Amino acid sequence: MTGEIFSWGHRRRFNSYTEYIRKTFGGRIQKVVVNAGFTCPNRDGTKGTGGCTYCDNDAFNPSYCDPKEPLHLQIAKGIEFHGVRYRRAEKFLVYFQPYSNTYAPLRYLKEKYSEALACPGVAGIVIGTRPDCVDDDILNYLQKLSQKVYVQIEYGIESCYNKTLQRINRQHDFELSEAIVRKTHDRGIRTGAHLIFGLPGENLRDMMAMAGIISRLPFDSIKFHQLQIVRGTAMEKEYFSNPGDFHLFNLEEYIRFIVSFIEQLNPDMVIERFSGEVPPRYLLQGPSHPPRWGLIRYDAVLRLIEKELERQGSWQGRLFPGFS
Numbered sequence: 001m002t003g004e005i006f007s008w009g010h011r012r013r014f015n016s017y018t019e020y021i022r023k024t025f026g027g028r029i030q031k032v033v034v035n036a037g038f039t040c041p042n043r044d045g046t047k048g049t050g051g052c053t054y055c056d057n058d059a060f061n062p063s064y065c066d067p068k069e070p071l072h073l074q075i076a077k078g079i080e081f082h083g084v085r086y087r088r089a090e091k092f093l094v095y096f097q098p099y100s101n102t103y104a105p106l107r108y109l110k111e112k113y114s115e116a117l118a119c120p121g122v123a124g125i126v127i128g129t130r131p132d133c134v135d136d137d138i139l140n141y142l143q144k145l146s147q148k149v150y151v152q153i154e155y156g157i158e159s160c161y162n163k164t165l166q167r168i169n170r171q172h173d174f175e176l177s178e179a180i181v182r183k184t185h186d187r188g189i190r191t192g193a194h195l196i197f198g199l200p201g202e203n204l205r206d207m208m209a210m211a212g213i214i215s216r217l218p219f220d221s222i223k224f225h226q227l228q229i230v231r232g233t234a235m236e237k238e239y240f241s242n243p244g245d246f247h248l249f250n251l252e253e254y255i256r257f258i259v260s261f262i263e264q265l266n267p268d269m270v271i272e273r274f275s276g277e278v279p280p281r282y283l284l285q286g287p288s289h290p291p292r293w294g295l296i297r298y299d300a301v302l303r304l305i306e307k308e309l310e311r312q313g314s315w316q317g318r319l320f321p322g323f324s
Contacts, residue, residue: 006315007267013309014262014316017221017272024150029123030089032078036112037067038099041132047171052158053234054168054196054227065098071112075119091123093150102153103133106141117149124150126192131155131180132172143187152221153184154192160213161206164199169234178217185218192272193219197257198227200238200245207247208261215266215320222269224261225276226254228283251293251301259308267317275301 008015009023021029042048065074071094079092094116102109116125127142134153145151155177159165162173184191193214197207214222226249229239239246249257258274265271277298309315 007317008270013306013314015267015270017270020221020270025091025123027090028088029091029093030082031093031095031126032075032082032122033065033095033097034071034074034078034116035065035067035098036071036096036101038096038101038103040100040103040130042169042171043099047132048169050169050234052168052170053238054199054230056230056233067098071115072119075116075122079121092121093124093126094119094122095126095128097128100129100133101127102129102138106137109138110141113145124152126152126154128154128156128194130170130172131157131177134180134184136183139184139187139189142189146187146189150190152190152192154194154221154223155181155184157193157214158196159199159202160210161202164201167200181217181219185220190220191218192221192223193217194223194225196225196227197254198246198248200235200242203247204257207257208264211261211264215264215269219266219269221272222265223273224258224271225273228276228278230278230283251296251304254293255301255304255308258305259312259314262316263314263318264320265316266320267315271316273298274305 005011006013006015008019010016010019012019040051043051065078075092075094082089082092096112096116104112113125113127116122142151142153157174157177158168158170160174162175165173181191181193195210195214227246229236229248254275262271275298
């Protein structure tokens with residue numbers, strides 16, 4: 001299939017989010033992250049405390065996000081921030097990222113989403129949340145809203161295994177994730193997923209098997225992150241107590257893994273990211289600590305993945321049933 005156009009409409013060897021956005025909007029779109037001051041049910045005591053064991057939202061929260069500032073000001077600062085690096089961006093998607101951004105009364109959600117959509121240059125919203133933080137009223141509202149503007153819900157799935165979800169303090173099971181994803185999709189709302197590779201207790205076989213599990217769900221897009229141990233988290237303590245329970249990838253191994261993984265992935269799923277970045281000050285340092293290749297910029301990792309796909313003559317969905 002070298003040089004040919006794949007089923008997703010371009011020559012890149014995976015169903016690229018960049019190309020999907022270009023096709024959807026007719027040009028470049030940039031995400032602007034905002035912090036609307038939400039929390040999570042496994043933080044505020046509703047289901048638990050402490051949050052997910054790996055989580056420190058400050059590790060990926062841009063400097064221009066301050067929950068004490070109104071959304072329109074955060075958005076204006078974000079557009080200015082990205083305008084320097086992404087000058088070709090014509091419109092913006094407001095990304096409600098930190099914590100669970102549907103975890104509030106519907107009237108409050110309507111207020112926040114409407115404020116974001118009213119800002120100049122904003123073409124839609126992306127809402128990061130948990131599967132246990134939506135209900136029929138929220139989904140019905142977002143269904144109507146998605147008929148007018150671009151709306152995507154991005155669910156933190158993280159793992160397909162209940163033993164892992166329990167261990168990382170998610171306080172919900174995978175069966176709930178499956179049910180909510182289907183309900184969201186059935187309403188015509190764009191549905192995204194987030195998976196983490198390397199969570200404690202999972203081996204390579206467990207992680208690879210998730211390709212088939214996740215491919216059976218109606219996701220429009222998906223993000224992959226390799227686990228990085230962040231200072232000060234509960235997972236840091238767990239890692240030092242039980243390092244043998246963790247499979248932390250080095251860069252070369254991860255490239256091979258992710259290529260094999262997406263060979264089995266549903267080719268209809270748009271891939272937004274293959275790996276994550278965490279600022280150096282948040283990561284452990286030293287020869288006995290986890291591999292620090294996550295400090296390599298994402299663009300460099302992406303080039304290595306695409307180069308490996310080309311070297312192997314492979315592509316997303318090559319081994320997916322019914323696709324060739």
